[in-house]
Amino acid sequence: MQNLWNDQEAAQFTDDLALRVYTSRLLGREKTLVLHGGGNTSVKIRSTNILGEEEDILHVKGSGWDLETIEAAGFSPVRLAHLVALAGLPELNDIQMVNELRTHMTLASAPTPSVEAILHAIIPYKYVDHTHADAVVSITNTRDGLQRIQEIYGEDVVIIPYVMPGFDLARTCHEIYGRDATGKTIGMILMNHGVFSFGDTARTSYDRMIELVSRAEDYLAAHKAWQPAYPAPRDEADRLREDIANLRRDASREAGFPLLLMTHRDEKCLSFAQRDDLEKISQQGPATPDHVIRTKRIPLLGRDIAAYSQEYQAYFDTYAHQARDPKTILDRAPRVILDAELGMCTLGRSARDANIVADIYRQTMDTILRAEGLGGYQALPARDIFDVEYWDLEQAKLKKGGNPPPFAGEIALVTGAASGIGKACAGQLLSQGAAVVGLDIDPAIEGLFDHPGFLGLACDVTETAAVSAAIETCARTFGGLDMLILNAGIFPASRPIDALDKSLWNKVFSINLDANLDIMRECHPLLRLAPRNGRVVIIGSKNVAAPGPGAAAYSASKAALKQLARVAALEWGGDGIRINSVHPDAVFDTGIWSDEILRSRAEHYGLSVEEYKTKNLLKTAITSHDVAALVAAMCGPLFAKTTGAQIPIDGGNERVI
Ligand code: ZN
Numbered sequence: 001m002q003n004l005w006n007d008q009e010a011a012q013f014t015d016d017l018a019l020r021v022y023t024s025r026l027l028g029r030e031k032t033l034v035l036h037g038g039g040n041t042s043v044k045i046r047s048t049n050i051l052g053e054e055e056d057i058l059h060v061k062g063s064g065w066d067l068e069t070i071e072a073a074g075f076s077p078v079r080l081a082h083l084v085a086l087a088g089l090p091e092l093n094d095i096q097m098v099n100e101l102r103t104h105m106t107l108a109s110a111p112t113p114s115v116e117a118i119l120h121a122i123i124p125y126k127y128v129d130h131t132h133a134d135a136v137v138s139i140t141n142t143r144d145g146l147q148r149i150q151e152i153y154g155e156d157v158v159i160i161p162y163v164m165p166g167f168d169l170a171r172t173c174h175e176i177y178g179r180d181a182t183g184k185t186i187g188m189i190l191m192n193h194g195v196f197s198f199g200d201t202a203r204t205s206y207d208r209m210i211e212l213v214s215r216a217e218d219y220l221a222a223h224k225a226w227q228p229a230y231p232a233p234r235d236e237a238d239r240l241r242e243d244i245a246n247l248r249r250d251a252s253r254e255a256g257f258p259l260l261l262m263t264h265r266d267e268k269c270l271s272f273a274q275r276d277d278l279e280k281i282s283q284q285g286p287a288t289p290d291h292v293i294r295t296k297r298i299p300l301l302g303r304d305i306a307a308y309s310q311e312y313q314a315y316f317d318t319y320a321h322q323a324r325d326p327k328t329i330l331d332r333a334p335r336v337i338l339d340a341e342l343g344m345c346t347l348g349r350s351a352r353d354a355n356i357v358a359d360i361y362r363q364t365m366d367t368i369l370r371a372e373g374l375g376g377y378q379a380l381p382a383r384d385i386f387d388v389e390y391w392d393l394e395q396a397k398l399k400k401g402g403n404p405p406p407f408a409g410e411i412a413l414v415t416g417a418a419s420g421i422g423k424a425c426a427g428q429l430l431s432q433g434a435a436v437v438g439l440d441i442d443p444a445i446e447g448l449f450d451h452p453g454f455l456g457l458a459c460d461v462t463e464t465a466a467v468s469a470a471i472e473t474c475a476r477t478f479g480g481l482d483m484l485i486l487n488a489g490i491f492p493a494s495r496p497i498d499a500l501d502k503s504l505w506n507k508v509f510s511i512n513l514d515a516n517l518d519i520m521r522e523c524h525p526l527l528r529l530a531p532r533n534g535r536v537v538i539i540g541s542k543n544v545a546a547p548g549p550g551a552a553a554y555s556a557s558k559a560a561l562k563q564l565a566r567v568a569a570l571e572w573g574g575d576g577i578r579i580n581s582v583h584p585d586a587v588f589d590t591g592i593w594s595d596e597i598l599r600s601r602a603e604h605y606g607l608s609v610e611e612y613k614t615k616n617l618l619k620t621a622i623t624s625h626d627v628a629a630l631v632a633a634m635c636g637p638l639f640a641k642t643t644g645a646q647i648p649i650d651g652g653n654e655r656v657i
Contacts, residue, residue, distance in 0.1 A: 003210045016045050017072050019202035028068025033131040042120040042128045056080040060120050062111025076113040077106045083121035087174045092167040118170035125198035127205035132194035135216035138370035140191045143378050149189050152219050162192040187212045225373025228366045233270035237341050241472050245480035245529040252531035258409035259347045260435055261479030262354045269344035272365045281368050281377050336361045349408040351435050351453040405433025411478040415461055416488030418442040420590030424628035425485050437474040461488050461515035471522045481526035483635045486516050487539040494550035505553045512557035533576035535635045538565045542585030546655035569644035578643040580634050584627045585650030588613055617652025
């Protein structure tokens with residue numbers, strides 16, 4: 001493992017806490033040491049309080065901060081003497097411990113100190129570093145892990161048997177460290193958990209961490225277990241969308257709310273999921289207790305799939321606050337599902353969460369295979385796993401958190417999403433928590449939103465095969481489809497019927513009508529599997545009720561689309577799918593309406609631009625965001641009992657009324 005210390009960089013960090021920030025970030029840069037919030041660090045600093053008294057303060061990583069990006073404000077200052085005294089108590093439950101940590105901080109606005117704060121306090125060195133290094137975790141998760149650790153480190157480390165993180169672990173470390181530590185001790189190996197290093201300077205403690213982890217890596221390499229083997233998988237599946245959507249529906253049912261299900265079918269994930277010994281190696285609990293993967297078997301798709309539930313701190317805010325009895329929910333919701341065909345599926349209420357689970361499990365696969373390479377992976381017994389969950393739940397109860405956004409765990413597909421109303425709909429649904437797939441013929445769609453929950457696909461909706469491929473991609477990326485927003489359409493230049501040739505007519509119909517038939521037909525099998533029932537919203541037009549001269553093809557195609565929607569409402573009601581239409585008029589904040597065009601149209605009517613924009617009964621301007629907000633509302637609970645409706649959003653039009 002490379003030592004990233006750099007004298008020039010380090011020179012910019014001048015005081016003790018700043019240096020603590022610097023080497024914490026160095027650890028954070030190495031994903032095999034700390035992944036998504038794993039690991040923590042501290043420094044002990046003597047300071048003067050407001051009464052002029054000197055006291056020793058432990059600055060320990062606060063919850064919610066990641067080592068890679070931590071700042072001085074991410075360290076919680078806690079009175080050291082109190083923490084050390086606590087370590088002498090025979091017992092302290094989790095709630096009491098968190099209470100002691102929080103009430104002995106010297107800064108009210110600091111984050112809650114790490115669960116391992118007392119452990120940091122009892123180590124008699126200024127700087128303490130703690131990681132969940134893959135290499136160390138791999139070695140300790142084997143049958144003869146203890147002997148191997150003794151062989152690698154000899155007297156350089158104190159070895160701690162597995163105890164769940166929290167007070168008992170701190171007390172155990174206190175006892176064993178007091179008994180076994182010598183002048184030569186530079187670190188501590190926690191079985192099935194990770195490694196501590198310490199020293200009088202930030203650099204010493206960091207250097208020792210790198211040295212300890214390097215020794216574990218070298219050991220694995222010498223035993224030909226460092227590079228995990230992923231034999232080439234088979235990949236024959238071409239259409240998986242219904243299987244995926246079924247699985248997601250079942251998982252969401254177990255959870256009690258909709259979840260995204262992201263499939264990962266790269267070589268590594270497929271290879272792991274296709275192993276003959278999958279059940280044996282993956283049903284043994286977590287690689288480290290901080291990222292708990294609970295294992296259970298649930299019958300899905302008529303097959304018996306090994307399913308893994310993984311809890312990650314980030315989830316607790318959401319889950320614990322939503323469920324009346326969070327523990328039941330947590331027990332029921334899987335986080336990782338491995339399947340020979342689908343590969344690795346990760347679940348979460350947002351793409352961000354599901355991606356975190358994926359990162360963690362990818363690393364877990366390496367850990368498991370390295371341990372297998374050393375003669376056999378052996379993780380924690382189930383009892384300990386429960387303990388960790390319980391601890392985290394207690395933590396969650398102490399936290400405050402809001403409700404999840406309205407469309408958390410749901411997926412929307414928006415056509416014509418690169419601009420105008422389509423773009424506004426995509427943005428609105430994203431902001432309300434949905435994962436969104438945007439289709440557009442304009443390749444700019446691909447980079448439209450920089451958001452893990454957005455996937456932009458360049459797609460000509462008049463090509464049936466392209467539409468089918470896009471919907472397959474949607475299902476593989478996010479797990480299915482809950483909401484379909486049919487927006488793509490064209491409004492050709494005005495032309496009287498006398499001059500309207502068939503080719504223009506056909507073009508308008510192919511985009512405004514025929515493409516929607518293809519999309520609806522292709523999406524129906526997914527919409528009927530939506531955990532909270534499928535919803536379709538069609539962007540119609542004022543022209544359906546009040547056509548204008550020169551717009552025959554446009555008006556006729558939109559009127560036909562309205563009939564298509566009405567028939568779909570009749571046919572799909574039995575599947576719980578709702579189809580409603582909005583009919584906007586005079587939405588001018590879209591790409592086609594340049595200032596130039598607006599001015600000339602206004603002049604044509606003898607109006608100012610402002611008068612032209614608000615030429616309706618309510619004298620109000622209608623924006624694409626107004627339309628998007630109505631579309632989102634129609635996908636939400638307000639319209640849960642409405643289907644086949646036609647709703648104008650036009651500021652009031654005499655001809656429509
Ligand atoms: Zn830890």
